[in-house]
Amino acid sequence: MATMEIRSVSKNYGTIRVLDDINLQIGDGEFIVLVGPSGCGKSTLLRMIAGLEEITGGEIRIDDRVMNTLPPKGRDIAMVFQSYALYPHMSVADNMSYSLRLRKTDKPTITQKVRAASVKLGLDALLERKPKALSGGQRQRVAMGRAIVRQPKAFLFDEPLSNLDARLREQMRAEIRKLHRELGATSIYVTHDQVEAMTLADRIVAMHGGHIQQVGTPLDLYDRPANLFVAGFIGSPGMNFLAGDVAGGVLRLSDGRQVALPETMPAAMGGATLGIRPEHVLPAPAGQGALDATVDLVEPTGHGIILHLTLAGAVFKVLTHDRRWLSPGPAIAVSFPPEALHLFNAEGLRV
Amino acid sequence: MTATRIFGTLAHRAAILAFITFALFPLFWLLKVSVTPNDLLYSEGVRLWPSATTLDHFRFVLANSEFPRFFANSLIVSGTTALVSTVLAALMGYALSRFRFRGKMWLAGLLLVTQMFPLVMLVAPIFKILSPLGLTNSLTGLILVYTAFNVPFASFLMQGFFDGIPPDLEQAAMIDGADRFTAFRQIILPLALPGVAATLGFVFTAAWSEMIFALMLISGSEKATFPVGLLTFVSKFSVDYGQMMAAGVLALIPACLFFLLIQRYLVQGMTAGAVKG
Numbered sequence: 031m032a033t034m035e036i037r038s039v040s041k042n043y044g045t046i047r048v049l050d051d052i053n054l055q056i057g058d059g060e061f062i063v064l065v066g067p068s069g070c071g072k073s074t075l076l077r078m079i080a081g082l083e084e085i086t087g088g089e090i091r092i093d094d095r096v097m098n099t100l101p102p103k104g105r106d107i108a109m110v111f112q113s114y115a116l117y118p119h120m121s122v123a124d125n126m127s128y129s130l131r132l133r134k135t136d137k138p139t140i141t142q143k144v145r146a147a148s149v150k151l152g153l154d155a156l157l158e159r160k161p162k163a164l165s166g167g168q169r170q171r172v173a174m175g176r177a178i179v180r181q182p183k184a185f186l187f188d189e190p191l192s193n194l195d196a197r198l199r200e201q202m203r204a205e206i207r208k209l210h211r212e213l214g215a216t217s218i219y220v221t222h223d224q225v226e227a228m229t230l231a232d233r234i235v236a237m238h239g240g241h242i243q244q245v246g247t248p249l250d251l252y253d254r255p256a257n258l259f260v261a262g263f264i265g266s267p268g269m270n271f272l273a274g275d276v277a278g279g280v281l282r283l284s285d286g287r288q289v290a291l292p293e294t295m296p297a298a299m300g301g302a303t304l305g306i307r308p309e310h311v312l313p314a315p316a317g318q319g320a321l322d323a324t325v326d327l328v329e330p331t332g333h334g335i336i337l338h339l340t341l342a343g344a345v346f347k348v349l350t351h352d353r354r355w356l357s358p359g360p361a362i363a364v365s366f367p368p369e370a371l372h373l374f375n376a377e378g379l380r381v
Numbered sequence: 382m383t384a385t386r387i388f389g390t391l392a393h394r395a396a397i398l399a400f401i402t403f404a405l406f407p408l409f410w411l412l413k414v415s416v417t418p419n420d421l422l423y424s425e426g427v428r429l430w431p432s433a434t435t436l437d438h439f440r441f442v443l444a445n446s447e448f449p450r451f452f453a454n455s456l457i458v459s460g461t462t463a464l465v466s467t468v469l470a471a472l473m474g475y476a477l478s479r480f481r482f483r484g485k486m487w488l489a490g491l492l493l494v495t496q497m498f499p500l501v502m503l504v505a506p507i508f509k510i511l512s513p514l515g516l517t518n519s520l521t522g523l524i525l526v527y528t529a530f531n532v533p534f535a536s537f538l539m540q541g542f543f544d545g546i547p548p549d550l551e552q553a554a555m556i557d558g559a560d561r562f563t564a565f566r567q568i569i570l571p572l573a574l575p576g577v578a579a580t581l582g583f584v585f586t587a588a589w590s591e592m593i594f595a596l597m598l599i600s601g602s603e604k605a606t607f608p609v610g611l612l613t614f615v616s617k618f619s620v621d622y623g624q625m626m627a628a629g630v631l632a633l634i635p636a637c638l639f640f641l642l643i644q645r646y647l648v649q650g651m652t653a654g655a656v657k658g
């Protein structure tokens with residue numbers, strides 16, 4: 031178990047800067063999820079923490095010791111790879127015990143630890159198999175097992191579930207959460223899937239273009255996104271945005287229509303973007319709400335209905351659980367509860 | 382449907398058979414001549430198999446010629462060359478596959494350049510270099526030269542095999558607590574065995590059949606390798622085909638044994654790394 035500190039860390043590949051001024055403090059036993067679109071630098075950051083990638087600038091500390099030039103072997107952390115990276119020529123038991131054998135742990139201890147881990151992960155019947163004789167889900171478990179037998183200071187996960195089908199992913203997500211509760215080890219988990227981030231994290235680190243966009247609890251990011259990127263990235267379906275000008279306490283849309291803003295928001299600020307989540311929009315028959323919109327598509331998902339609308343020339347989505355809206359007609363009206371509105375300035379920052 | 386499939390299979394097999402026949406026929410002829418008694422060699426005309434066979438040629442070659450010494454020399458030279466070249470090529474191939482370092486492009490280019498010259502051009506300079514070092518007329522000298530000429534291509538061969546092994550594997554090992562060399566030895570090398578086998582085989586056969594340097598750097602029969610030794614069966618007035626072929630058949634044995642030994646790995650290797658023929 032460990033605390034970690036990342037101090038103005040940056041990374042260049044050649045002349046290209048892929049991470050810039052990353053700062054992060056991680057508490058003992060915390061489960062941190064790095065989330066962001068593909069290519070934003072999540073894996074690079076994780077691999078720098080692991081010691082697999084050189085640190086161009088800044089400092090990474092584990093338990094107050096600077097790790098910058100230490101090889102992976104000296105950092106006492108375990109990592110689960112997206113590809114699982116199981117050793118193909120070793121049995122499941124040998125895969126799991128490799129780290130212990132490298133540390134010259136005595137045989138009985140190894141057997142006992144591998145047994146404990148394999149029981150925990152339901153692998154005890156597969157210990158003699160080679161990785162190629164395992165299903166994807168079983169391989170994933172072996173990769174987890176290899177990490178937990180060591181009882182390392184910290185766990186790193188790089189998109190460990192992205193090769194599994196949806197159902198298995200859901201199941202493993204719950205198991206990872208449970209494992210973390212049992213082991214209580216500091217964990218950093220990388221994913222591009224915001225649902226995984228929301229369900230697993232104690233705190234989420236949202237990343238985009240090599241920068242940290244926001245750090246906070248899942249509900250922080252959902253309720254008070256710091257900028258347009260986080261607002262659009264967290265939540266599914268994504269937040270709706272209405273662009274316009276704010277003056278006299280109203281937002282004037284590009285088509286001239288107006289949306290009244292609550293008094294808590296600035297009355298005048300020029301160019302701005304108003305955001306509202308699809309699940310917070312209130313649908314009503316045409317003419318009976320704040321704004322009318324044309325209906326393009328009705329998408330029943332079983333537990334809800336997603337209405338795809340066109341509003342002021344842009345796509346606008348509504349998520350409702352009222353089956354009345356399965357056949358809404360060509361146009362409907364939408365209203366916005368004032369407390370569910372998010373306002374962003376011309377730079378995209380929350381106001 | 383089934384009829385066309387059966388026909389397709391038959392045609393496929395027939396083509397393979399035709400190719401194997403074509404490739405193995407010279408070897409068959411070698412064997413045939415080696416067991417043909419001298420008096421029947423010219424008198425019987427062209428026949429697939431002589432009316433009488435004999436092992437006299439083999440007996441003579443083993444007992445009365447210098448062939449056993451040539452054979453032993455060849456075994457020492459080829460075996461050592463294969464071993465040393467493969468170790469060097471494995472290390473070099475790994476570096477080329479995994480590391481970024483200054484001058485890597487130049488190094489790879491230089492390695493390629495060494496492959497562009499016909500060996501004949503280099504015989505004289507090599508002789509000039511080795512002679513003051515006392516390495517002419519010595520097996521060590523031959524091993525040195527063969528190793529130098531085989532390592533570049535063998536390195537590219539090994540690099541191809543290492544490229545096929547995901548870097549995640551040694552990174553996982555390094556996180557598990559191995560240093561890079563341990564990860565290479567315990568994780569990557571076992572997975573690259575087909576490549577190691579292919580490289581060993583390639584270098585061994587190249588050295589086994591090499592003629593130009595063996596001929597130029599070695600004088601006399603004391604240090605001669607087998608391809609040069611074969612020439613001793615060509616005398617001023619005649620060629621003793623029977624003995625020559627018998628020696629040839631014997632010379633095939635180690636190569637066959639060697640490939641038998643590594644073929645388990647080689648079959649995977651051929652498809653994985655595309656061996657230069």
Ligand SMILES: Nc1ncnc2c1ncn2[C@@H]1O[C@H](COP(=O)(O)OP(=O)(O)O)[C@@H](O)[C@H]1O
Binds near residue numbers: 068
């Ligand atoms: N070895 C490398 N050489 C050059 N650029 C790289 C290398 N690895 C990653 N990158 C670049 O760095 C950026 C971040 O990559 P990565 O951390 O893998 O993103 P993520 O894991 O968030 O999808 C990408 O733009 C990628 O193209």
Ligand SMILES: [Mg+2]
Binds near residue numbers: 072073074189
């Ligand atoms: Mg990644």
